[in-house]
Amino acid sequence: MSDRTVPLVDLGLQHRQVAEDVQAGWEAVLERTAFVLGDEVATFEQAYADFIGVSHCVGVANGTDSLELALRALDIGPGDEVVVPANTFVASALAVRRSGATPVLVDVDADHLLIEPGQVAEAVGPRTRAVMPVHLYGQMAPMRELAACCDPDLAIVEDCAQAQGATQRGAHAGTFGAISGTSFYPGKNLGAYGDAGAVLTDDEGLARRVRALRNYGSEQKYVHDEIGFNSRLDTLQAVVLTAKLTWLGRWNEERQQASRRYEHLLEGVERVTTPRVAPGNAHVWHLYVVRVPGREDILRGMAEMGVQAGIHYPTPVHRLGAFRDLGYSAGDFPITEAASSEILSLPIYPGITEAQQDRVVDALVASLEPS
Ligand SMILES: *Cc1c(COP(=O)(O)O)cnc(C)c1O
Numbered sequence: 001m002s003d004r005t006v007p008l009v010d011l012g013l014q015h016r017q018v019a020e021d022v023q024a025g026w027e028a029v030l031e032r033t034a035f036v037l038g039d040e041v042a043t044f045e046q047a048y049a050d051f052i053g054v055s056h057c058v059g060v061a062n063g064t065d066s067l068e069l070a071l072r073a074l075d076i077g078p079g080d081e082v083v084v085p086a087n088t089f090v091a092s093a094l095a096v097r098r099s100g101a102t103p104v105l106v107d108v109d110a111d112h113l114l115i116e117p118g119q120v121a122e123a124v125g126p127r128t129r130a131v132m133p134v135h136l137y138g139q140m141a142p143m144r145e146l147a148a149c150c151d152p153d154l155a156i157v158e159d160c161a162q163a164q165g166a167t168q169r170g171a172h173a174g175t176f177g178a179i180s181g182t183s184f185y186p187g188k189n190l191g192a193y194g195d196a197g198a199v200l201t202d203d204e205g206l207a208r209r210v211r212a213l214r215n216y217g218s219e220q221k222y223v224h225d226e227i228g229f230n231s232r233l234d235t236l237q238a239v240v241l242t243a244k245l246t247w248l249g250r251w252n253e254e255r256q257q258a259s260r261r262y263e264h265l266l267e268g269v270e271r272v273t274t275p276r277v278a279p280g281n282a283h284v285w286h287l288y289v290v291r292v293p294g295r296e297d298i299l300r301g302m303a304e305m306g307v308q309a310g311i312h313y314p315t316p317v318h319r320l321g322a323f324r325d326l327g328y329s330a331g332d333f334p335i336t337e338a339a340s341s342e343i344l345s346l347p348i349y350p351g352i353t354e355a356q357q358d359r360v361v362d363a364l365v366a367s368l369e370p371s
Pocket of ligand 1: 062063064065088090091092134159161162182183185195196197216
């Protein structure tokens with residue numbers, strides 16, 4: 001990568017800040033050759049539960065599993081429906097499918113591209129057991145409005161994978177639902193050095209259920225009362241996550257600062273719509289997603305100038321081959337579909353420099369011409 005290239009994310013900057021802690025922690029694990037669960041996992045689970053403000057955090061192998069196990073802990077499965085936004089990463093809907101339940105997709109609001117409570121109310125039917133709001137790009141879905149439009153019997157299962165540290169009216173993502181899942185994939189705001197995830201809940205019974213499900217369906221060694229999974233958080237990953245958690249607040253502030261700078265630099269650039277923060281939300285800018293017509297040419301132009309932009313996501317869930325059997329077609333979710341052809345994620349990460357942001361905006365503006 002040349003000096004002048006601006007990557008979509010730079011994980012090396014974060015690594016250098018925690019490298020010593022990670023090395024010391026890893027050496028202790030290697031010394032004991034104990035690699036699955038153990039003290040380091042319990043330490044991280046407690047620290048993350050405290051940070052979010054929930055009673056229980058259960059570390060699992062990845063974010064997709066966290067959502068599937070959350071649904072299974074609620075006994076959601078075949079014959080049940082779960083409402084999911086069409087504008088999300090595939091894993092939200094995948095987790096519903098893998099639990100055996102049917103994802104019922106809904107459109108998002110045009111301003112924030114988050115699940116739209118009015119659409120949810122219309123999608124709920126006699127088989128609906130849960131709603132899965134996705135806190136996309138780093139800000140929370142409208143939880144108060146969702147709660148107001150949903151029967152209290154419906155479980156809310158939050159997908160917090162893009163929102164570590166995000167709050168709404170002061171409460172963290174992951175504290176609103178009956179149970180929530182999150183991912184610590186390396187590129188998330190809190191990222192491991194491989195795959196990792198966690199389930200969050202205040203409900204002791206659900207937490208116990210997930211602890212068993214992640215461990216072959218066993219609460220007691222060699223006693224298996226249900227079909228479980230092998231989906232545990234690695235000890236080595238727990239060391240990384242504990243080290244990084246102490247930096248997460250600062251890193252999220254750096255993302256917020258970078259977002260303000262983009263907003264300022266893009267002021268008055270016609271044709272580029274900058275992202276909006278919904279009322280009550282503290283946004284943690286997992287992604288900085290602008291909208292711009294002619295996105296494909298702009299993406300190519302920026303790449304030629306050494307700026308890596310991204311698309312999150314080019315194909316809405318209902319247009320993916322894996323979900324063909326759900327029977328949706330083009331035009332079913334017009335807001336999601338219109339957004340998918342215009343959204344462009346600009347590089348954002350803790351430690352991005354002002355000079356890098358200038359290069360991003362220069363490349364974007366240069367790629368807009370000729371109009
Ligand atoms: C990353 C992500 C997931 C899945 O997490 P993995 O750890 O990759 O399995 C789920 N939902 C959303 C919104 C994500 O961004």
